[in-house]
Amino acid sequence: MGASLKDVAALAGVSVKTVSNVVNGYTYVTPHTREKVERALGQLDYRPNLSARNLRQGRTGVIALALPELDAPYFAELSRFVIEAATERGWTVLIEQTDGLPAREREVLDGVREQRIDGLIFSPITVGADELSARTDSTALVLLGERVLEGPTHHVAVDNQLAAREVTEHLLSLGRTRIAAIGRQDNPNANTAHLRLAGYREALATAGIAYDERLAPATSNYHRADGARLMRQLLDLPQPPDAVFCCNDLLALGALRTALSAGLRVPEDIAIAGFDDIEDGRYSTPTLTTIRPDKEQVARVAVEMLEFQINGARSAGRRRPVPCEVTARHDLIVRESTSAGRGDGTQVPAAPEATRTP
Structure with a gap:
């Protein structure tokens, strides 16, 4: 068995309470005493019992992350950042896949498989x-994405409309005039797709180019x-496009393969851009121009929001704090699929730092 607080206290010649204060980072311990305790902690290779600590505080030390698709690279990369941020706080992350099914999503809202968790x-x-x-579960909750905008809970998102407009403007700046969009969805719940298409259409309208639904297949x-x-x-099509904006990188990689198989040169004959900046696009041939959402920032802000609810809000007696909206940063990354010879992934600043609104 590992060393206990009592063992450390005996070696350092101090009380168990003093050791606890040092372990928990409290400031009211003299430098001399803190040094003795830290030396004893190192000698005994003390490891805090996080489970016991959480139970004393009425917590489990477990949070849940519920996503539509775990095999989608964007969500896989996002999950890694959430786990990193949670681990820094001594939390364990329970992963749930909903497949975007209404019944599974409602089940998650009502309680993740009856698991006791501190936040979702x-x-x-x-x-x-x-x-x-209508949710009755008081578990701390943070939403990601655009399904619910200005909703009744904390929320972290990317400005999809602005980002889509910027990548379309990049294609227009190359002199392309027949720009297609792959990723239109007719499902009324597909808010992310609707916002990205809206940004694409906004850029076309500003450039005086009429929207052609044939160039935006669903x-x-x-x-x-x-x-x-x-x-x-x-x-x-009788008049095929000279550029394509794809609503995510997976669509763009599939489109790139078809274009190259058809004997087209990318970007000379047709420029292709995606969205999400997944790792695959940095190693495709040609490398993929894309929008890079700050996935690490999205993850860290979401975990911070949970921490605030779990610690600050509850200690203040508030079960559901005033919702906070956070818009994370994104950048346009220009690579070979739109600009030959730009395989280094030139970053074009496309948005300000994250913004928060109470």
Whole structure:
């Protein structure tokens, strides 16, 4: 068994309470005493019992992260950052996949498989503000994504409309005039897709180019195969596009494969850009121009919001604090798929630092 606080106290010649104060970072311990305790902690290789500490505080030390797809690279990368931020706080992360199904998402809101957790970070696809307002579970909650904007709980998102407009403006700046968009979704719940298409259309309108629905084919999924299929559809048009904005990088990678298989040169014949900056796009041939959301910032802010609710808000007797909206940073990363010879991934600042609104 590992050393206890009592063992450390005996070696340092101080009380157990003094050792506890040092371990928990309290400041009212003299430098001399703190030095003795820290030396004893090191000699005994003391490790705090986080489970016991959490139980004494009425917590489990476990939070949940509920996402639509765990095999989607964007969510996989985001999960890693959430786990890193949670680990720094001594928390364990329970991962849930909802598949975007209404029943699974409602089940998550009502309690993650009856597991006792301290907080939930949730990226919903179907549940809306009404379901959130009717929620009776008092577990700390932070939402990700755009399904519920200005809802009744803390929320972290990326400005998808602005980012999509900026990447489309980049394509326009290359002299491309017949710009397609892969990723339109007709599902009314697909807020992220709607916002990205709105940004694309806004850029076209500003440039005086009429929106052509034939250049924005619909898809229910955002996988490589969907991008490949829809690019084939676009290339079969009497007037195919000279540039394509894809609503995520997986669609863009599929579209890139189809374009190259058709004998087109990228970007000379057709420029292709994506969204999300997943690792695959940094190693594709050509490398992929994309929007880089600050996934680490999204994760860390979400965990900070949970920590505030779990610690600060509850200690103040407030079960549900005033919701806070945070917009995370994003950047346009220009690579070879739109600008030949730019494989280094030139960063074009595209948005200010994260903004918060109470």
